[in-house]
Amino acid sequence: MNGLTLVGFAMVAFVAAYFLYGRWLVKTWGIDPKAKTPAVEFEDGGDFAPASRFTVFAHQFSSITGAGPVTGPIIAAMFGWAPAMLWLLVGGIFFGAVQDFTALYASVKNQGKSMGMLIEHYVGRTGRRLFLLFCWLFTLLVLAAFADILANTFNGFMKDGTENVPGAQAATISMLYIVVAMGFGFFISKVQPSGLVKFLVAVVLVVAMFAVGMQFPLYLDAHSWRYVTFAYCFIASVLPMWLLMEPRDYLSSFLLLGMVFGGVVGVLVANPVINMPAFVGFTVKGQSLFPILFITIACGAVSGFHSLVSSGTSSKAIANERDMLPVGYGAMLVESLLGVVALVIACAAASNGTLPSGTPFQIFAGAIGGFFQMFGLPAAVSACVITMCVSALAMTTIDSVARIGRMSLQELVAPSEGAEADSVAKILMDKYVSTAVTLILAYALCLAGYMNIWPLFGAANQLLSALVLISLALFLKSTGRKGWMLYVPMTFMFLVTMSALVMSVVGIAGKIGSGDFTLMVDGLQLVLAIALMTLAVLVAKTCGSELFAKNNQIAPELE
Incomplete structure (x- = not known):
C-alpha cells in the first residue's frame, strides 16, 4: 500500500460526504437564507459579531484543529493503519462532522445559545447545570494541557541548556500575531475591504511576521511562557471577537491550511510506501483496540470540544444560515x-512495522519539514514554519477554550429566566472574574504537566461528545426534525468513553496499593475522573429520559 492511494481515497470520500451527506442533512432539517442569524440580530461588538463565510470557517477550523488530529492517528497506528484509517473516515463523516454541524445548527436556530442553555430550553434547569458543570471542568483540562504544550514549544532552551532557535522564533512570531491581529481587526472593521484585499493584506502580514520573528527570536524558559500563555488567554477571553480572535484565526488559517496542503501535496509527489501492517492486533503493548483507538483518535474523527466551539463562538459569527x-x-x-x-506520514516513516522514535509531533514535523525543503524552502525556514504551525494548533485552540470556559462558568451560575441572581452569582457572572477563576484553576492543573493530563482529557473529550449528541438528538426530536442519524454515534461514544474512564479509574486506584500514587497528580485525576463519570451519567439520564419519552409535543425554537 502507498500513501498516494490512502490520501487520494480519503479526499474523494470527504468531498463526496460533503456534497451528498452534508447537503442531505441541510435539506432534511432545513435552512432559511433570508432569516436573521443571531450574529446579525444581536450584534453587540463583543460576542456577537457577523463575519464572512471564510472568516468564520477560519475561526472554526483554527479553533478545533489542536494537537489531536496529529498526535492521535500517529499513536493509534500501533494497531495498524487500517483501523486508524477507517475510524478517521467513518468517524469524521458520520460522527464528528455531523456533531459539529448539528451543534452549530441548533445554536443558530436558537439565538446563538450554547449547548448548556439549549439543554435548559429542551430539558430543564437541572440538565443545564449538570452539563455546564461538566463543560467547565472539561475546559480546565483543555486549558491546562494546551498551555503546557505551548510553554514547551516556545521554550527557548533545550534540556542541555542550548538555545532552541525554532521555538524562540515561533514564540516571537506568535506574540506578533497577537498584536498584528488586533491591528488587522481594526483594519477590517473600519475599512471593510473586499475579500481579495483582505487576503492580500493577510499574506503580506504573515510573511512580515515570519521575517521579523526569525531575526529576533525570544528566549524565555517554559515556566515564563506559562505565565505569558495564561495572560494571553485572559485578554482573548474578554476582548471582542472581531478585535482579536477572528482576525487572529484568519491569519492562523493560512498556516494551518498551508500545513494541510503541504502534507497532501508532499504525499502526492513523494508517494511514500506504507511500512506498517494494515492490522497488528486487538491488543498491542497492553492496550486494547476497544476502547483505546476511539479515545486516542479524537479530534480527527469526533471531539466533544468541537461542539463547544460551534455553539459557543462560531454560531455568534454566522452571517447567513447557508454558511453553516x-x-x-x-x-x-x-x-x-x-x-x-499524519497517519500516512507516520506509517511511511516506520521501519519493519515499527513507528520511528520521538513524539508524534516530532515525527510529523520532521516529515512536513522535509516536504517543505523538497519544495525549495531552506532547512532553517522549514524548521521555523513547522514549529509555528505546531504552536498555532495549540494557540488557536486555547484562546477559544478560555472564552468558552468563561462563558460556561457565567451560564452555570446564571439564574433561570425571570429569577434574580444572588450576590455570589453576580460576582461570578462578571466576565473578568469568571475568566480569572477559570484560568487560575487551569494553571494549577497545568503544573501537573501535559502528559499527566492528556489521558483524562481524551476520555472526557469523547464523553462530552456522547452527551452533546444525546442533547442534539433531543433538540431534533423536540423541534419535529429527524434525528435517527445521531442515535448510533451517541450510543457508541457513550459506551466507548465510559469504558475508558472506568479503566482509567481502576488504573489510578491500583497505584494506591503499589505505592506509586501521587496525591497532586493521580489524586486530582482520580477525583476529576469520578466527577466527570458521575456528571455524565446524570446528564445522559436526564436527557435520555426526555429523548425516549413517548411525549411527541413539539417545542418551539427560541425567538
Missing part, C-alpha cells in the same frame, strides 16, 4: 484529512 454547512461540516472534514495525512 461549510463551517460546521466542512471544517471537520478538513481536520479529518489532516489526520489521514
Whole structure:
C-alpha cells in the first residue's frame, strides 16, 4: 500500500460526504437564507459579531484543529493503519462532522445559545447545570494541557541548556500575531475591504511576521511562557471577537491550511510506501483496540470540544444560515484529512512495522519539514514554519477554550429566566472574574504537566461528545426534525468513553496499593475522573429520559 492511494481515497470520500451527506442533512432539517442569524440580530461588538463565510470557517477550523488530529492517528497506528484509517473516515463523516454541524445548527436556530442553555430550553434547569458543570471542568483540562504544550514549544532552551532557535522564533512570531491581529481587526472593521484585499493584506502580514520573528527570536524558559500563555488567554477571553480572535484565526488559517496542503501535496509527489501492517492486533503493548483507538483518535474523527466551539463562538459569527454547512461540516472534514495525512506520514516513516522514535509531533514535523525543503524552502525556514504551525494548533485552540470556559462558568451560575441572581452569582457572572477563576484553576492543573493530563482529557473529550449528541438528538426530536442519524454515534461514544474512564479509574486506584500514587497528580485525576463519570451519567439520564419519552409535543425554537 502507498500513501498516494490512502490520501487520494480519503479526499474523494470527504468531498463526496460533503456534497451528498452534508447537503442531505441541510435539506432534511432545513435552512432559511433570508432569516436573521443571531450574529446579525444581536450584534453587540463583543460576542456577537457577523463575519464572512471564510472568516468564520477560519475561526472554526483554527479553533478545533489542536494537537489531536496529529498526535492521535500517529499513536493509534500501533494497531495498524487500517483501523486508524477507517475510524478517521467513518468517524469524521458520520460522527464528528455531523456533531459539529448539528451543534452549530441548533445554536443558530436558537439565538446563538450554547449547548448548556439549549439543554435548559429542551430539558430543564437541572440538565443545564449538570452539563455546564461538566463543560467547565472539561475546559480546565483543555486549558491546562494546551498551555503546557505551548510553554514547551516556545521554550527557548533545550534540556542541555542550548538555545532552541525554532521555538524562540515561533514564540516571537506568535506574540506578533497577537498584536498584528488586533491591528488587522481594526483594519477590517473600519475599512471593510473586499475579500481579495483582505487576503492580500493577510499574506503580506504573515510573511512580515515570519521575517521579523526569525531575526529576533525570544528566549524565555517554559515556566515564563506559562505565565505569558495564561495572560494571553485572559485578554482573548474578554476582548471582542472581531478585535482579536477572528482576525487572529484568519491569519492562523493560512498556516494551518498551508500545513494541510503541504502534507497532501508532499504525499502526492513523494508517494511514500506504507511500512506498517494494515492490522497488528486487538491488543498491542497492553492496550486494547476497544476502547483505546476511539479515545486516542479524537479530534480527527469526533471531539466533544468541537461542539463547544460551534455553539459557543462560531454560531455568534454566522452571517447567513447557508454558511453553516461549510463551517460546521466542512471544517471537520478538513481536520479529518489532516489526520489521514499524519497517519500516512507516520506509517511511511516506520521501519519493519515499527513507528520511528520521538513524539508524534516530532515525527510529523520532521516529515512536513522535509516536504517543505523538497519544495525549495531552506532547512532553517522549514524548521521555523513547522514549529509555528505546531504552536498555532495549540494557540488557536486555547484562546477559544478560555472564552468558552468563561462563558460556561457565567451560564452555570446564571439564574433561570425571570429569577434574580444572588450576590455570589453576580460576582461570578462578571466576565473578568469568571475568566480569572477559570484560568487560575487551569494553571494549577497545568503544573501537573501535559502528559499527566492528556489521558483524562481524551476520555472526557469523547464523553462530552456522547452527551452533546444525546442533547442534539433531543433538540431534533423536540423541534419535529429527524434525528435517527445521531442515535448510533451517541450510543457508541457513550459506551466507548465510559469504558475508558472506568479503566482509567481502576488504573489510578491500583497505584494506591503499589505505592506509586501521587496525591497532586493521580489524586486530582482520580477525583476529576469520578466527577466527570458521575456528571455524565446524570446528564445522559436526564436527557435520555426526555429523548425516549413517548411525549411527541413539539417545542418551539427560541425567538
